[in-house]
Amino acid sequence: MSEPTGSPRSARPTLSRQIRDGLLQRIVSGELGEGDRLIETKIAIEFGTSQAPVREALRQLEGLGLIDSQPRHGSRVLPFAEQTIREAYIVRAALEETATRLAMLAATLPFDRLGEAVEEMYRSAQDNDAHGIGLASARFHRHVVQAGGNVLLTRAWEALQIEARTAIALMVTRPKLERVADEHRELLDVMRAGDVEVACRHARDHQWAYADTPHDPYGTPKH
Known part of the structure; x- marks a missing residue:
């Protein structure tokens, strides 16, 4: 999987991703409710x-567990569960630990x-651009995962929809952007x-x- 050429800031998101991110913001903020x-x-x-990129955006939101789509009944927003989103970080931690080992x-x-x-990320932090820092973060980790050279691991990582989950984490936790960098x-x-x-x-x-657990990965309770 090759990385697109050119400046990261010049890369235009696909229309389906623009739609997904717009709806994602509304769901996480509560503008769109259960x-x-x-x-x-x-x-x-x-x-x-057209409706084609809309369908793709809805498919991605369903994959994130944010909506439910039924034939002939359309799509409805599900209750937003932060825990469901954060659970993905436990899986991601295992994948990225393995990728780091393989790559090193x-x-x-x-x-x-x-x-x-x-x-x-630092430039985005200076601009208070949470979306930009999320994309740069995903790009950083994608480089590491791809460097691991394991196709199945990379596919599993991509299946988590990293950009979207990063955007959600930033919306929910609202960290200091410079600290993320x-x-x-x-x-x-x-x-x-x-x-x-x-x-x-x-x-x-x-x-x-970023995982919503009462302990760290070594069993030590969080305070």
């Missing part, structure tokens, strides 16, 4: 498009690209230092911090 219907024709008119053992981590993603800089520094076990633990902890 049981509200999502009508394809109305959404298509609002976004000035093979010496395939693209440090230049990882550094570029971190710099993009700092966390990625710290992770990159650990990877560059070359200690595989330390880097794997850092990669795991980096994701587990």
Whole structure:
């Protein structure tokens, strides 16, 4: 899976992703509540498009567990459960720990690209651009996962819809954006230092911090 060329800021999101992200914002903010219907024709008119990208956007939202779609009955918004979204971070932590190990053992981590993603995060933080920092974060981690060279692992990671889940996490937790960039800089520094076990633990902890559990991955209670 190749990375698109050109500046990250120049890359235009697909229309289906624009629609997905617009509806995602409304669901997480509560503008769209439990049981509200999502009508394809109305959404298509609002976004000035055909129904095909609307259907793709709804399919992605269903995959995230945010809506329920039934044949001949359309789509309705499900109760927004933060726990459901955050559970994905436990799975993601395991995948990224493994990818980090594989990539470091093979010496395939693209440090230049990882550094570029971190710099993009700092620029987004300065602009107070949560969406931009979410995309740069996903790009950082995608580089690591792809560097692991395991196709099945990469497919499992992509199936989590990382950009969308990152956007949700940022909306729900509202972290300081510069701190998000700092966390990625710290992770990159650990990877560059070359200690595989330390880097794997850092990669795991980096994701587990967003999981809504009463303990960390080592069984220590959270306070």
